[in-house]
Amino acid sequence: MSVKYAILGLLHYRNMHGYEIKGHIERHFGHMWTINYGQLYPNLKSMQEEGLITLADVSPSDLGGPHKKLYAITANGREAFVSWLESEDISPMVLRDPFLMRFIFFGFSSKEQAVKIIDHQIKMYEEQYTRRTQHLERWRRRGPYVRLVAELGVEFNQMYVKWLKRARREILDGGADEAKATRMELLLPEE
Amino acid sequence: MSVKYAILGLLHYRNMHGYEIKGHIERHFGHMWTINYGQLYPNLKSMQEEGLITLADVSPSDLGGPHKKLYAITANGREAFVSWLESEDISPMVLRDPFLMRFIFFGFSSKEQAVKIIDHQIKMYEEQYTRRTQHLERWRRRGPYVRLVAELGVEFNQMYVKWLKRARREILDGGADEAKATRMELLLPEE
DNA sequence: TGACAGTATATAATTTTGATATATATACAA
DNA sequence: TTGTATATATATCAAAATTATATACTGTCA
Numbered sequence: 001m002s003v004k005y006a007i008l009g010l011l012h013y014r015n016m017h018g019y020e021i022k023g024h025i026e027r028h029f030g031h032m033w034t035i036n037y038g039q040l041y042p043n044l045k046s047m048q049e050e051g052l053i054t055l056a057d058v059s060p061s062d063l064g065g066p067h068k069k070l071y072a073i074t075a076n077g078r079e080a081f082v083s084w085l086e087s088e089d090i091s092p093m094v095l096r097d098p099f100l101m102r103f104i105f106f107g108f109s110s111k112e113q114a115v116k117i118i119d120h121q122i123k124m125y126e127e128q129y130t131r132r133t134q135h136l137e138r139w140r141r142r143g144p145y146v147r148l149v150a151e152l153g154v155e156f157n158q159m160y161v162k163w164l165k166r167a168r169r170e171i172l173d174g175g176a177d178e179a180k181a182t183r184m185e186l187l188l189p190e191e
Numbered sequence: 192m193s194v195k196y197a198i199l200g201l202l203h204y205r206n207m208h209g210y211e212i213k214g215h216i217e218r219h220f221g222h223m224w225t226i227n228y229g230q231l232y233p234n235l236k237s238m239q240e241e242g243l244i245t246l247a248d249v250s251p252s253d254l255g256g257p258h259k260k261l262y263a264i265t266a267n268g269r270e271a272f273v274s275w276l277e278s279e280d281i282s283p284m285v286l287r288d289p290f291l292m293r294f295i296f297f298g299f300s301s302k303e304q305a306v307k308i309i310d311h312q313i314k315m316y317e318e319q320y321t322r323r324t325q326h327l328e329r330w331r332r333r334g335p336y337v338r339l340v341a342e343l344g345v346e347f348n349q350m351y352v353k354w355l356k357r358a359r360r361e362i363l364d365g366g367a368d369e370a371k372a373t374r375m376e377l378l379l380p381e382e
Numbered sequence: 383t384g385a386c387a388g389t390a391t392a393t394a395a396t397t398t399t400g401a402t403a404t405a406t407a408t409a410c411a412a
Numbered sequence: 413t414t415g416t417a418t419a420t421a422t423a424t425c426a427a428a429a430t431t432a433t434a435t436a437c438t439g440t441c442a
Contacts, residue, residue: 093288
């Protein structure tokens with residue numbers, strides 16, 4: 001649902017074609033959003049039908065491939081964008097991640113196995129942290145809003161790695177008994 | 192995809208029916224996962240067909256409504272669960288949130304409008320923080336893994352509210368010129 | 383008595399994701 | 413030169429997830 005508005009937002013800057021929009025989203029919203037073609041092209045099509053955008057130009061690709069379809073935002077599109085921009089969110093975000101789901105069930109595995117997976121996770125997020133701090137300067141030049149979101153990404157990364165390391169430590173320090181307890185205590189009747 | 196494994200994990204503790212599984216997921220994974228009936232019941236059906244779970248019993252509801260379908264995990268189900276539990280994640284999580292998407296485009300709105308929405312966000316997350324810290328004790332009793340994820344939820348909450356407040360301050364302190372700059376600088380050619 | 387919340391399963395419609403198809407050009411190495 | 417990888421560019425399909433709604437019965441509270 002937000003995809004449409006991200007597209008409308010980007011078309012405020014200048015006319016773009018699909019592939020270009022995807023590139024922009026990856027570069028500017030990479031911290032908190034991804035987009036895929038299966039979502040992008042059908043949306044461009046339906047948005048055109050709804051009158052939010054128009055096909056401004058079709059020109060051959062600079063470097064092989066199909067023609068570039070350049071889209072422009074319409075007055076209706078601007079209107080829809082503004083009302084979205086001023087709307088309020090109803091539910092807080094959740095840290096939806098397959099790893100955290102798995103983590104909950106680590107009591108069914110060995111401590112060694114759990115630590116192995118956590119180590120992999122730490123490595124992954126430390127690499128991401130390095131990448132993100134390296135890109136911070138570039139994002140800073142994009143104005144305060146892009147900068148602030150980039151900084152949030154870095155802060156989250158820091159906090160998460162810290163948590164992963166603490167979890168690792170506590171799992172190794174805590175006895176296997178404690179791990180077994182997870183299994184038992186979830187069996188307690190619901191309150 | 193992880194839904195299946197969450198179900199398999201819960202069925203390790205004891206046999207459950209769909210409605211009960213949803214309740215457990217909300218109570219134990221509420222920080223990082225939600226489930227809905229449109230996902231749950233079709234999954235239970237397909238998992239039964241795949242031989243991961245079996246229908247252990249059908250009994251009338253305690254309090255009106257349709258019969259309870261009690262499901263049990265099979266040997267195949269346990270096997271599938273273990274190999275999932277030991278698998279490694281390939282990509283780090285993203286803070287996918289419609290508010291953050293909107294935040295990026297706040298340069299197109301007034302500072303007052305931006306602050307208004309941020310204030311709403313702060314209120315929402317402060318309330319969530321209160322709820323989460325109140326539930327911490329209950330989660331602690333569920334063993335180290337459930338406890339650690341609950342603590343992560345609280346830590347994230349703290350960090351996020353702190354970031355929101357800083358963002359609010361910087362938007363109010365920074366001139367409107369700076370806000371306009373977002374608009375301009377996003378127009379810079381891609382590197 | 384009427385509204386609302388809780389127990390319980392189920393599905394339809396829509397949206398999102400992940401993967402793949404198609405087409406061309408460039409760069410680089412074997 | 414031949415193959416491979418990467419980049420540009422649009423498009424669609426299958427699978428999965430989300431949202432909303434239907435059905436049906438009970439208990440509680442005003």
